[in-house]
Structures are given as structure tokens and as C-alpha cells.
Amino acid sequence: MTPIxxxxxxxxxxxxxxxxxxxxxxxxxxxxxxxxxxIEVMKSFHEVKSEVAGSNIRFETENEEPVMAGAVLAQVE
Amino acid sequence: MLRKLLVANRGxxxxxxxxxxxxxxxxxxxxxxxxxxxxxHVQIADEAVHIGPPAAKKSYLNVANILKAATDTGxxxxxxxxxxxxxxxxxxxxxxxxxxxxxxPSGDAIRTMGDKVAARxxxxxxxxxxxxxxxxxxxxxxxARHILIDTGFPVMIKAAAGGGGRxxxxxxxxxxxxxxxxxxxxxxxxxxxxxxxxxxxVIAKARHIEVQVLGxxxxxxxxxxxxxxxxxxxxxxxxxAPSRALSNRIRDELCTSxxxxxxxxxxxxxxxxxxxxxxxxxxFYFIEMNTRIQVEHPVTxxxxxxxxxxxxxxxxxxxxLRLRQSDIVVRGxxxxxxxxxxxxxxDFAPFPGTVSTLRVPGGPGVRFESMxxxxxxxxxxxxxxxxxxxxxxxxxxxxxxxxxxxxxETRIEGLRTTKPLFLALADDLAVQANAVHxxxxxxxxxxxxARLVPELEP
Numbered sequence: 001m002t003p004i005x006x007x008x009x010x011x012x013x014x015x016x017x018x019x020x021x022x023x024x025x026x027x028x029x030x031x032x033x034x035x036x037x038x039i040e041v042m043k044s045f046h047e048v049k050s051e052v053a054g055s056n057i058r059f060e061t062e063n064e065e066p067v068m069a070g071a072v073l074a075q076v077e
Numbered sequence: 078m079l080r081k082l083l084v085a086n087r088g089x090x091x092x093x094x095x096x097x098x099x100x101x102x103x104x105x106x107x108x109x110x111x112x113x114x115x116x117x118h119v120q121i122a123d124e125a126v127h128i129g130p131p132a133a134k135k136s137y138l139n140v141a142n143i144l145k146a147a148t149d150t151g152x153x154x155x156x157x158x159x160x161x162x163x164x165x166x167x168x169x170x171x172x173x174x175x176x177x178x179x180x181x182p183s184g185d186a187i188r189t190m191g192d193k194v195a196a197r198x199x200x201x202x203x204x205x206x207x208x209x210x211x212x213x214x215x216x217x218x219x220x221a222r223h224i225l226i227d228t229g230f231p232v233m234i235k236a237a238a239g240g241g242g243r244x245x246x247x248x249x250x251x252x253x254x255x256x257x258x259x260x261x262x263x264x265x266x267x268x269x270x271x272x273x274x275x276x277x278x279v280i281a282k283a284r285h286i287e288v289q290v291l292g293x294x295x296x297x298x299x300x301x302x303x304x305x306x307x308x309x310x311x312x313x314x315x316x317x318a319p320s321r322a323l324s325n326r327i328r329d330e331l332c333t334s335x336x337x338x339x340x341x342x343x344x345x346x347x348x349x350x351x352x353x354x355x356x357x358x359x360x361f362y363f364i365e366m367n368t369r370i371q372v373e374h375p376v377t378x379x380x381x382x383x384x385x386x387x388x389x390x391x392x393x394x395x396x397x398l399r400l401r402q403s404d405i406v407v408r409g410x411x412x413x414x415x416x417x418x419x420x421x422x423x424d425f426a427p428f429p430g431t432v433s434t435l436r437v438p439g440g441p442g443v444r445f446e447s448m449x450x451x452x453x454x455x456x457x458x459x460x461x462x463x464x465x466x467x468x469x470x471x472x473x474x475x476x477x478x479x480x481x482x483x484x485x486e487t488r489i490e491g492l493r494t495t496k497p498l499f500l501a502l503a504d505d506l507a508v509q510a511n512a513v514h515x516x517x518x519x520x521x522x523x524x525x526x527a528r529l530v531p532e533l534e535p
Contacts, residue, residue, distance in 0.1 A: 008457070009429055009457040010429075010457040010458065011131070011132060011457075011458060040457075040458075041427045041429060041457045042418065042419075042427035042429060042457055042458075042459065042460060042461040043427075043459075043460055043461070044426075044427055064132060066112070066130070066131045066132070066458065
């Protein structure tokens with residue numbers, strides 16, 4: 001398993017808006033550069049792009065959960 | 078007089094309100110989220126109550142928790158600051174229903190002035206010039222075509238339920254307009270649950286001028302104007318008072334119109350009436366009223382000597398206005414700049430972190446409104462405002478010189494801040510001549526932003 005870290009401190013979101021589906025569901029495959037979520041930092045939103053490719057993504061951070069920089073957001077195989 | 082005040086906010090404005098209350102002998106209760114346990118407002122208030130997790134909607138926007146904190150601590154009043162619940166009419170009503178004095182206008186006044194169409198109608202009825210456009214919601218595209226005779230092109234189509242720059246479309250000719258109008262209605266319905274639209278002429282090169290008012294529900298006075306034309310993405314970054322752009326005749330008309338509107342809506346508390354001023358036409362137009370204390374209120378305090386937050390607390394405590402219009406006089410010139418935790422050389426990317434060393438500017442005519450202290454960690458969950466540096470001097474030229482002096486004394490180590498932006502602006506000839514408008518800064522940044530690299534000490 002390889003972790004995907006949060007590049008910034010802030011609030012993690014799994015979808016682009018509350019009424020939108022998540023960028024990735026648990027079990028999805030991930031390509032290099034895929035957006036897996038957003039981090040809100042001081043009212044601005046930043047995409048979290050995967051720096052690894054793999055399969056069967058498992059999220060370790062919940063939607064709307066506060067995170068520190070470097071926190072593990074998800075693991076991929 | 079109020080006895081005990083809950084401050085329903087955080088950051089520099091919570092600190093500002095606590096200071097004003099304590100100066101009046103009013104006891105204070107701070108509230109804080111998990112992310113703000115170490116915050117200055119928590120340290121300097123008489124008491125502090127935890128109200129929830131970091132996410133604002135679970136803490137600073139959590140009405141039930143805030144009202145419970147107020148009643149549990151025996152408060153008789155709540156000051157909302159700015160942002161969060163400050164312009165939430167239902168919160169003002171909920172305070173009243175709980176037996177708490179809301180430091181601000183009534184829920185109904187917030188509702189009227191918060192609805193863009195109702196506010197525009199109220200301004201028109203009070204004889205305040207509004208931007209040429211529809212006098213309310215536009216029924217359909219046939220009605221819209223008639224309004225185009227007054228507005229010409231370009232014209233803005235705005236969602237009645239929108240705000241903060243959202244729900245706006247601009248059409249440059251009739252073909253664009255006829256395509257955009259139905260799209261805007263559908264979008265407004267989807268985004269706001271209300272497809273209502275109104276129309277306004279686009280004023281291409283306008284200044285943002287706003288008038289500070291105080292009302293006690295019966296009478297009202299103004300505390301002159303501020304100019305906030307230097308904006309980025311509709312956010313003010315540099316504000317001053319008075320405006321150098323106005324003649325005495327226009328200043329008098331503008332401020333008098335603001336008092337008329339404040340009286341007409343039976344306004345109570347501190348408020349700001351915002352206008353666009355078109356230099357070439359020498360005309361001003363109402364845009365909106367903000368029913369709260371504003372971020373940039375200190376520039377008005379510096380030129381008038383009035384403590385606006387203290388006046389809000391006195392009015393909320395039931396005192397009639399203490400100041401007659403003739404008591405309020407302008408002395409000198411004041412400038413405020415907003416030091417944000419942002420890197421101006423990287424498209425103003427936010428930069429939360431820990432303040433390792435702090436050197437605060439001082440000396441004559443300098444005021445530093447902030448919640449910072451050495452060792453404080455700026456949380457990533459709220460806005461990026463770290464400090465407002467406010468300077469006052471006899472003239473605008475002397476105020477700019479003093480601003481540069483005070484900025485050069487300021488050191489906020491460990492973070493990147495917008496300080497380089499203000500040093501560069503103070504050095505710019507257009508800023509020095511006040512030859513600016515609300516879109517000027519965005520154009521200037523296209524050529525200057527890359528050079529605004531913040532110093533970053535480890």
C-alpha cells in the first residue's frame with residue numbers, strides 16, 4: 001500500500017460540491033495526476049492530485065475532516 | 078448599559094470587540110472552536126466557552142451552541158463581529174427570542190437591506206441615487222428590453238438572491254443579452270432556488286466609496302466616507318478615509334443621502350452604505366448596505382476620534398445617539414492595509430503556519446489591530462487576515478510615508494504575508510496620485526505580482 005498525503009493543512013473534501021459524487025470511491029483505480037479530493041485552506045480550495053498510480057484506493061480521512069499537512073488521506077495498492 | 082457580552086466571533090475582530098467592551102466596563106465571554114483554544118481572544122476575555130470542532134458551520138455558525146454559551150454564562154447581549162452570523166437575520170431574531178440583545182440592527186432591518194432588490198427599492202424611495210437599471214425583479218425578457226433603454230450596454234444581469242459576486246452575468250449587446258437572460262434565470266433557480274433577476278448598468282471605471290453611519294432607531298448621523306477602490310477579486314486590500322477623489326459638494330450630498338436612507342429604514346447600530354462613484358460623470362450610485370461593523374472601520378475612527386464599536390455597544394444598551402452631526406469632524410487622513418497570510422507572488426496562495434517572531438510597528442499615528450503573538454499558530458480553517466495596519470497623519474502624502482515606515486518596522490516571521498504588496502503600492506505613482514478605480518489593482522498585479530516575493534524567515 002502507498003499513502004497519498006495532504007500537501008496542505010486544512011479541511012478535506014471528497015467531492016467538488018456537497019451535491020456532487022466523490023472524486024474517487026473506495027476501491028477505485030487511481031492514475032497519476034488524478035484528483036482525489038480538495039483541501040480548503042483559508043477559504044480557498046486546492047485540488048489534491050495523486051502522485052502515484054494504483055488500484056483499490058482506501059480513504060483514511062473522512063469528508064470534511066480537518067487535516068494537517070502531511071496527513072495520510074488515502075492508501076492505494 | 079450592557080452588563081455582560083458574548084462575542085460570537087474569532088480573530089482580530091473578536092479581540093477588537095472585547096477591548097471596546099472592557100473599556101466600557103462590560104464583562105466579556107469569548108467562544109472558540111477546537112482550532113482556536115490558544116487564540117488571543119480566548120486569552121483576553123473574562124471567560125471563554127468551547128462551542129465545537131474547527132469547521133465554522135459546527136462552531137462559529139452553530140446558533141444553538143452560541144446561544145447556549147451566552148445563557149449558561151449569564152450574558153445579556155451578543156456582538157456578532159463581521160462575517161459568520163453578523164448579517165444573519167434569523168440569528169438576530171433568535172437572540173431576541175432568547176432574551177439577548179443583538180448588538181446590531183433588528184432582524185427585519187438585516188432582512189430588508191440583505192435582499193438586494195428590497196435594498197435598492199428602499200434607497201430609491203429615500204431619494205438615494207441607484208445604478209440605472211430595474212426597480213425590482215424583471216418580470217420577463219420583454220420587460221427587460223424596456224430597461225435596456227436606461228442602462229445601455231454593457232449591462233449586468235444579477236440574481237436577486239445572489240451576492241458576494243455570485244450570480245452575475247454581463248452582456249455587451251442585445252444578442253448577448255437575449256442569450257444570457259434565460260440562462261441566468263435558470264442558473265439562479267438552480268443555485269439559489271430563486272430564478273428572480275434584476276439588471277444594472279455597468280459603470281466601467283468607478284471608485285468604491287462607502288459612508289459610515291450610526292443610528293439609534295430614530296435618528297442617524299454619518300461619520301464621513303471611506304474609499305476602498307483597491308480591490309482584488311472584489312476583496313478590499315487597502316482602505317482610506319476620507320476619499321481624496323470627492324469635492325466637498327459631492328461629499329456632502331453623498332453623506333447626507335446615507336443619513337436619509339439610515340433614517341428611512343429605522344436603522345439601529347453601526348452600518349455602512351456602499352456606493353460607486355463615477356469620476357467622469359461626477360455622480361454616485363448606491364450599491365448596498367452592510368448591516369454590521371466592517372473590517373475597515375478603524376480608518377474612520379482615526380479621522381473622527383470616535384470608537385465605533387463602543388458606540389454600537391452603547392446604542393445596543395439603549396442609549397440614544399450621543400453625537401450630533403456637528404460634533405463629528407474630520408482630522409487628517411488615515412490608511413489601512415490588510416496583512417493577510419498569503420503569498421502575493423504566487424497568486425495569493427494561503428500560507429497558514431506558526432509565527433516565530435513578531436515585531437509590531439508603533440509610534441505616533443500607528444495602530445496595529447491583530448490577534449497575533451509570537452508562537453501563535455494561524456489555523457487553516459478561517460480567513461487569512463492576520464493584522465490590519467492603520468496609519469493616521471495630517472495629509473494623505475504623510476500617511477503614505479508613515480505607512481511605509483510602519484511596514485518596514487513590521488516583521489511577522491514564519492509566515493508569508495501581503496506586506497510586499499503594500500510596500501510596492503505605496504511606491505506606485507498611480508496610488509500616490511489616487512488615480513485608481515475598482516479594477517485598477519487587478520490590472521496592476523498582472524505586471525507586478527511576480528516581483529512581490531515575501532521575505533520568509535525560518
